Amino acid sequence: MIHSVHLAAEESVNPLIPHTAELVVGVIAFTLLFLVLRSRVVPMFEKAFTARTEAIQGGMERAEKAQLEAQRALNQYNEQLSKAREEAQSLREEARVQGVAIIEELRTKAQEEAIRITASAHASIEAQRQQAITSLRNEVGALAVELASKIVGEALDDQARQSRIVDRFLDDLEATK
Amino acid sequence: MRSVHRLSTEGGGFVPPSSNDFNLPPVFGNSAYTTKPILLVFLSVLLVSVFFLLASRKAAIVPSKLQFAGESIYAFVRNDLGRDVIGHEFMRFVPYLFTLFTFILTNNIFGIVPLLQFPAMSRVSFPYVLAIFTFFVFHYVGIRKQGLRKYLKDIMFMPGVPKPVYILLTPIEIATFFLVRPLTLSLRLFANMFAGHLLLLVFILGGDHLLKGVIGLKLISPFAFAFGIGLTFFEFMVQCLQAYIFTLLTALYIAGALADEH
Numbered sequence: 001m002i003h004s005v006h007l008a009a010e011e012s013v014n015p016l017i018p019h020t021a022e023l024v025v026g027v028i029a030f031t032l033l034f035l036v037l038r039s040r041v042v043p044m045f046e047k048a049f050t051a052r053t054e055a056i057q058g059g060m061e062r063a064e065k066a067q068l069e070a071q072r073a074l075n076q077y078n079e080q081l082s083k084a085r086e087e088a089q090s091l092r093e094e095a096r097v098q099g100v101a102i103i104e105e106l107r108t109k110a111q112e113e114a115i116r117i118t119a120s121a122h123a124s125i126e127a128q129r130q131q132a133i134t135s136l137r138n139e140v141g142a143l144a145v146e147l148a149s150k151i152v153g154e155a156l157d158d159q160a161r162q163s164r165i166v167d168r169f170l171d172d173l174e175a176t177k
Numbered sequence: 178m179r180s181v182h183r184l185s186t187e188g189g190g191f192v193p194p195s196s197n198d199f200n201l202p203p204v205f206g207n208s209a210y211t212t213k214p215i216l217l218v219f220l221s222v223l224l225v226s227v228f229f230l231l232a233s234r235k236a237a238i239v240p241s242k243l244q245f246a247g248e249s250i251y252a253f254v255r256n257d258l259g260r261d262v263i264g265h266e267f268m269r270f271v272p273y274l275f276t277l278f279t280f281i282l283t284n285n286i287f288g289i290v291p292l293l294q295f296p297a298m299s300r301v302s303f304p305y306v307l308a309i310f311t312f313f314v315f316h317y318v319g320i321r322k323q324g325l326r327k328y329l330k331d332i333m334f335m336p337g338v339p340k341p342v343y344i345l346l347t348p349i350e351i352a353t354f355f356l357v358r359p360l361t362l363s364l365r366l367f368a369n370m371f372a373g374h375l376l377l378l379v380f381i382l383g384g385d386h387l388l389k390g391v392i393g394l395k396l397i398s399p400f401a402f403a404f405g406i407g408l409t410f411f412e413f414m415v416q417c418l419q420a421y422i423f424t425l426l427t428a429l430y431i432a433g434a435l436a437d438e439h
Contacts, residue, residue, distance in 0.1 A: 015301060042271060048248065
């Protein structure tokens with residue numbers, strides 16, 4: 001090999017012929033570098049890559065989760081809101097219906113009451129009338145009988161007497177009243 | 178080497194750079210293991226190791242500038258050359274592809290680094306070694322994945338082809354898998370680095386030689402240097418590209434061996 005190096009100055013050497021020393025060094029050097037890079041460098045870079053990917057992914061996942069959470073909360077609020085609205089609506093409707101019912105009921109009751117009062121008034125008037133008629137009839141009968149007896153008892157010959165009797169009778173009547 | 182030529186051609190014409198310029202003498206001592214390419218290869222191992230060890234030491238979620246630089250290169254090999262080419266089993270091969278890419282890239286770029294200025298990959302032995310590694314890796318992967326019989330059968334008798342075509346196809350396939358692939362892989366890298374370095378030598382040594390000539394030639398000399406500088410940038414591109422291609426093809430071969438059918 002050394003020989004060829006010295007020869008080189010003199011005659012042309014085929015550049016495609018490998019040199020033993022260089023082959024040996026090539027194998028050793030490449031293997032050495034390979035071992036260093038494989039054992040120390042590649043794992044460290046891979047570690048950094050993995051850590052970075054995880055960091056980024058973790059951050060993204062966290063953000064995604066937060067967004068989901070917010071979305072869910074929003075949905076929940078909206079749902080609650082619409083539920084409350086519905087409830088209010090139904091309450092209002094119910095109140096309206098109830099109001100109408102109450103008015104209707106009151107009206108019927110009032111009418112019934114009016115009818116009842118009217119009826120009882122009618123009845124009482126009728127009763128009083130009947131009573132009045134009855135008592136009147138009795139009294140008129142008695143009065144008529146009394147008057148007749150008075151007239152019959154006294155002499156009905158003169159006008160003055162006659163008128164006195166009537167006046168006395170009427171005065172008696174008034175006095176008894 | 179140059180000086181040897183210079184002396185022998187004293188007062189004579191320009192001696193163009195040749196393949197002999199790639200056979201460098203030992204930097205120190207008298208050993209075949211202390212030549213410039215060999216020292217450069219060791220230097221590249223040292224530089225790449227130290228750089229990536231420092232860059233990956235903390236493995237922080239928020240990287241420093243250094244870590245970011247290292248990660249960028251690693252992620253490029255891992256994702257663009259590993260994951261996108263090989264698929265879901267890619268992680269097993271990332272260390273190999275990563276080593277391949279950084280090793281070739283560094284040694285290529287040595288070609289334009291001031292003072293170093295020699296692409297170690299222009300010494301054919303190194304591309305050979307790398308191609309042989311790749312050769313064993315992708316065949317091993319294929320055999321492990323599909324079993325020796327099926328793997329060889331699939332190579333020699335590609336499924337889904339009419340029988341008579343095998344007369345033509347089988348030799349081509351065998352040659353492709355066992356000869357052409359490692360050979361082209363190594364020679365492509367070697368030849369690119371070799372030719373690139375030779376081109377730079379031509380323009381820069383040529384400019385230097387013109388400077389020593391008569392006044393008319395002196396005036397031309399700056400153009401030669403300017404071209405040399407321009408080519409240096411071009412070389413940088415080629416050096417990166419060749420490192421990329423070598424690694425990409427390795428990934429493709431591995432992906433092919435992992436696939437059920439070729």
